[in-house]
Amino acid sequence: FHLAERSLHRYAEYKKERKLIDYTDMEVLFLKLLENEEARNEISSRYKMVFVDEFQDSNPIQIDIFCKLSDLVKQSYWVGDPKQAIYDFRGTDPRLIEAVIRKLSSENTENLTIGKPLADSWRSRPQIVDFTNEVFTKALAEQVDAKSVALNPVRTENELPGSEWHKPVQCWNFVSDKKLTKEQVSHHLAKGITDFLNRNDVYVLDKRKSKLDKSTQNQVIKTRPLNPEDVAVLWRTNPKVRSFSDSLKKFGFQVAAEQDNLTETAEFKLFLALVNYYLDKNDTLAKATVKFLTENEISVTKLLDDRLNFLYGDNAPVEPLTKEIENREEWNVYYQNLNAWGSGNPLLKKMNILKENAGHLSVSNLVDKIITTTGISDFASLWNNPLQRKNNLETIKQLAKEYEDRCLILDLASSLRGFMEFISKTRNQDLKQGAAAGTEAVNVLTYHRSKGLEWPVVILNELDYDHLSDQKLINNEFFGGNLFSGIETDLENLFWGRTIHLLPWPFGATNKKVPEDLTNRILKNSRYEAQMENTKRELKRLLYVGMTRARDMLVLINYTSNPLKWVKDTLDAEEINMNQNNNMFGTRHEIAEKHLDFGNDVSYPELEMKAVELLQKNGPMEQNNPLFRSPSHEPPIENQVVSVVEDFQFRIQRKSGNNTDDNVLGDCLHDLFYHFSEENREEFLEKGKQIISGYGLAGDLTHVEHIYQSAKNLFGFLTCQYGPPAKIWKELPMQMVKDDAVYNGTADLIWEAENTLILVDYKSYSGKKEHILNPEHDKFSGKYSGQLATYAQMLEQCHPTGKKVSESLIYYAIMGMLVSVNK
Template identity: 30%
Template sequence: MTSAKINTVVASAGAGKTTRIVRDIASEVETREPEEIVATTFTVKAADELIERSRAHLFKSGRAEKAARLLGARFGTVNSICGQIVGEHAIDLGRSPRAEVIPEDGVSRLFAIAADTAIERHAPALNALADAMGFFEPKRAADAERSDWRSTVRRLIELARANGLGAAGLAHSADRSVETFLALLPAPSVSADALDKALQGAVTAALAVFPAELGNDGKAALKLLRPVHTAAQRGERLSWPDWARLSKVKCAKKDGQALIDALDAVSRAAARHPEHPRLHADCEAFIRTLFTCAAEALDAYQAYKAARGLMDFIDQEALALEVLQDPAMAGRLGERISRVFVDEFQDSSPLQIAIFTAMAELVDASTWVGDPKQAIYGFRNADSALTQAAFDGVASTTTEPQEVLATSYRSREGIVSFVNAAFGPAFTAMGLPASEHAFAGTARKEDGFDHAPFAVWWLEGKLDLQYAALAAGIRDAIADGSDWVVGDKAEGGVRPLKAGDVAVLCRSHADILRVASSLSRLGVKVAVERDGLARTPHVELVMAAFRWVADPTDRLALAELARFFSDDPTSDLWLQAVSAEDQDAALQAAVPISTALASLRETVLTLTPADLVDALIVLPEVIRRIETWGDVAARLDDLEALRGFARAYEASCASSGAPATPSGLVLALAADEPRRPKSLQADAVKVMTYHGAKGLEWPLVVLTGLNREPKPRLFEPVAEAEGALDWRDPLAGRWIRYWPWPYASQSKDVGLDEAALTSPLGQAAELRARQEETRLLYVGVTRARDYAVFAPPAKGELKWLQVLDGTAPGHVALPSGANNVLTAGRETFAARVSPLVVDDALVPPVVRPTYVRLTRQRRDRAPLHRRPSSEASSSPFVVVEKIQLGPRLPFVGAPDMLALGEAVHAIFAADDAHASGEARLAKANRILERWNVHQVQAQDVLDACDRLQRHLGGLWPNGRLHRETPVFARLGDQLVSGRIDLLAEHDAGFAVIDHKSFPGSRDTWETRAVSYGPQLGLYAEAIEAAVGQACDGLYIHMPIVGALLRVARQTEAAV
């Protein structure tokens, strides 16, 4: 039984939970150290909002000191907080203290490197099995992911770590997976040989009866049977997808009865594949080898990361849990944290729940805020059953009623009521009673609204036409914004709808692209993340310039630039240049920025790849060219993303220890195919996934994909739990189920599909899928502030809405025909209904003028800082006086002249003539010792000091000597700063004496001395500017040779 003090708050969508947490934090800092607060939220943005609002609240209420100290508190995503904890305890954990997060797109390469031994060991077996399962078959669609067992191994490892499983857990998971998988197949037949022979016989017989003329099915059958036959003759194995394909061969009647019968025989023989002993053996071997490989790779991968201090998100959490479970480390952490707030608790994974529970044991109190109705991240390891159990469990440990935030501050009355009516039964079935989960009402007012908050847009036609129709509907709504007035959050009241008020929620990235391109075609601006950053003209232009700067032999880049810089979009100047006798020269001539790029190339060694990208983007001609293409803000978004990519590339080089080079960036951009960022423009329609919409809101939300059927996750690795859930021991009884799919693209009518679905585990997975879909739909509908627009296809079942059915079908029904009423159970809601038919009428493109900077003259400016040491002078210096102060400094041996010079200089700077001889000598000796100079005697140096002192005393009996004194001056629009070795202040002004450890012969002194003239001259100018007094004495003191030389500008000397 936990002794932790936890309270839970259930907050429905838009019910003001951030406000609530902010208030709690503000009251907490009154009684505890602000630095001891931990607040985790879902996204970086949410964390930012939370800290800003919390601190602002404190500043506003006059508690500035508490607010300042809140900077030391831990606000962040679960990962950032775990990462911080791990970073602080890295050495206790025995890891490299670097604690760096692996960039997301670097994970797979890193894994491949770290786990190479395990992969190499198991690759022969797994490659062969994967081959039999058709993993290497061509992709079904261009965007389909290629099956790669290495990704499965990686996923198994990820799940193992997320569920606290080690090698033993993986072995157990393999057993359970094999056991449950084989239970899906019929008992194996006795003889594999007999099945093979029967099929081969049938295939051979069938091939003998193919007529010359064939229908399409017959042709397809022949195309399949021929290679199968050849393979069989060569004793090669038939793949399982081919077994499945053969079980479905058929032909047309006109192909003849003989062929019909023969193919029937083939399909009957092939249809016995589920009982094939080799299928059973292959699948079992595949499962076991994958888990074994995962266990071995897990160790190697973890060791690799530990040595480099690298972590992925799961490592951060798993290691943070390790810290929390270790008494010594937890003890130290417990001294620093005392109060925990967890937001979006419903999206926690078992590992995260374990962390929050362990933290709760450590601190005075924890508040977990969340909404079980919005748990939608099952695919990211979240476990909604467990979080729901935790909510219930915590509530049952206290006598106080569970707090519920049930008033919406977001949605209009109708939306709130509809949500209650539509989702109530399904939520109740999930164990979320309406009494705790329904909205109690809304704080929104209906003033100013003319229409109900619902609309239903039936999308007519085939798929692509439906999206075109939807786009037209959105275009019209925006055009007729006053018919869709929305609440004005900033000013109050209502105002007409604008493009930026609309969000379209989609089920997949493919749908997003369809919606986005349909809207784009109609001239409606869209803010959406989409593919092809590197294929936008502005990024192509910058990268063509980049390639040519990095590689002057890349003439294709020049040709591209020539096209980009032509005002006529179909100009053939580039082609003329490519065709010229001197192609290179002609292309350079055709590219107006080739000279600028060539001069940038001269500096390329000083730049990093990311610097070079920056330099090119802001090259005036480049940015101006991009500006002339219009829509500048959107293009700048892309270019900003390119800058980000270049930085991420450098960061990934840092974490992998590889050098970062321009060629590397070009290759990385081609290989990674980064996406275009979603635009931040306010005047664009937002298109995103339902998942991506979490936590956001818009005045008008369009809900698409309503015909989508919930799909349980059956043939991919998933975490399962054995026995009853215990939220206090969330990792108990966990195992990973992996059922392989041996039939590649053959996804239906192979027996296994049905068997898996109807199995107990399959049924449980299906229930989970339905429940998650219910919650996802809830998230979608509750994003709407003023209007929820349902946009279903006009034909076909709306399977997604069926998840709301509960016990009775048709619980939620969308209006059709003249009926303008949306029903949810027994309640009805008015809705504007319209069928949308494709309509290609373009919105007359708004030609937005683009205003750009005025062309201004570049101006060559000198450096701001004039350094005396690197000063050169046009007016030459001469030696006007040469004084031998004493003998050369005697050496024994060959000193390092640089160190000697520094040491002697240091003695001159620090010597105090008034101190005792003993003290002076001791100090000088220490200096020589520190500089490791043993070849001169300290006393000799001190004697030199004395000689200089005496000489200067003689020159300026009333003067003062300042050693190592700073001087600064503004000369024109430049700055001079320096430290003068010795400054003599005398009756007539100043003299500068600079020590130079020059050991040369007498005849070289003058040349050397005058070379320092400009430096001293600049000091003199600076002094004059600073104090307004002349500095007319410039001396070079050469202590090593015992000389003092006075220099002056030749012009002054002549005077």
């Protein structure tokens, strides 16, 4: 305890030196602030009401804050559901909440009243509501009033088909003549869910299309086929979530589950390699990693052969015969040739250009640029679990912002190298992968994380787990450091009876069992008895939370060789086993049984897409309704009018005979126009040469002054036609959510006039002018109409003053033609 005291004192000094506060400080300092007369007067004069949501999750210090705030205002509303108090491990005290509710419910309480319970269930089918009512009015009778448990179903009974797979409450029995291993449990359930999702005759309520007919006051019911996103699988612990997620992935499903090991994913390794190359362009391992993960038909063997051939083949760099000190220029050429391996990779080329132009960027902006400009997400979409991989890239961006905030608070300089050091020192379990999202991802999470959420189908696991085993409870709740709140409460002294107990494990690291004589003494200890009772009460509430997440189907998982310990403890019943009792809960409501027999099989299908972490290449995966979309992929809009706005009669001269890639040419022109400045002609010409050289186009775009003139023509026309700009936006990144999809894109040029917005998109096509005006030609400007329309919507949504786009233009920079694409 002396060590703990010194540690807390040192921790307090550390925070004070760096001007930091943690979550506990926020509570303690705010409570202290409420003792200040000036602060109390300020709150009382400015605020009239206090609202508290999720009151059942409050700890004693929060309740003290709420009480003191309530004394300062005219009205105070506290909303909560004691049946869902499941966060004892975070310091909440359900018995204290119950005591508050009892006080509010007493008849003689002055100025205090308890409101009318929310008695209607709009979420679940009537059979599910009635089932949970019957189970938990008994199970929670000691904790809450029966009227607060039983809900009235609002939905009607016959909304879904009447087949066995649509029964509101189901029990899937996994047949086995002996106890299944952990591997078999994960495999069998994943196989059962796979078969369930592969059926084409299972439907769920379509919440979006179902609505109330105001003319008849009848509910219009619409259904749709079951999708993976409609299923949630609940487990007790995060390790079980991770283990089962791996099993589902082996059956080819994407999984919406937060997982550890972000740094072990292929997308992070690709990002890390690009960062290392950015920091040192001679980093051979970084270049090899980028080549392996992004180039087609390249294996580790081919990669090594390519490297060895470069170093020792016929065209290998030859080391100079003279000493470096005698002929430094010759040695510089040698080193340049030696480090040329891999530099032709498209991503590395983009990194070279980025490094030349990104010196002014912050760490978070630079990380964002590395991810977006190199197109890492495009490669991630070709690997398995593309949604989760894209979310992982977003997580990396968020980590960069957190790193910058940390540096700002601690008054430290931020750098890209510092960011990578920050990640390397962060615990692996704290570097969570982003959960996949979209219709193709099954939800896998803990009972605790499911609170406040809902799904059409909810699958409850570990009903056979023995939470109240004496040995487990002694090991987890008696030894180590634990907060003990006891059974009695005192509303005049909210912290009464709350103590910290520390009892180190004295039996050695390999011994997991307490000796029998000591176990018998602990079982008679009043603290143990109170802890047993508190744990039992929370287990009932936790199962209630799990059962009330389901909208259409509630699925209970049972392994027929295992007694249902959790159900037994919830019902305070004798031993329960589905072999002995067809209704495990003993209710009058039907539980539809499904018997699934997979024997001892733990095999998984051979999927075409291998895990990229195992150094296997993956082909593209088709997405019917991708979550992330690009405006450039939007189909053209019919009946487009394409008209020439201005023909500048000026063409950028290119050197003939070059087979320049159109995408490389386009990227180069975009960069050149981004850096255009009419006032700094000489500076632009110098910078333009560097950009052109960086793209390897010095033999093609030989007249950088032509590019300057082309940009000047455009900007001059826009000024004459629409007036001097209030603001010019170049390469503006935008995002928009529409039709369940997230659109991400970058607008080339936004000319913001006084009352309108002009959208300009650059194209590098250098062919004949009549091609871009001919609807029958594949270079017809109208084919970009969907892209421009989407950009216009994105721009109008994100613009701070709500200005509208009045013109969408395409500028063919090389041919000097400006055209309008409008409806």
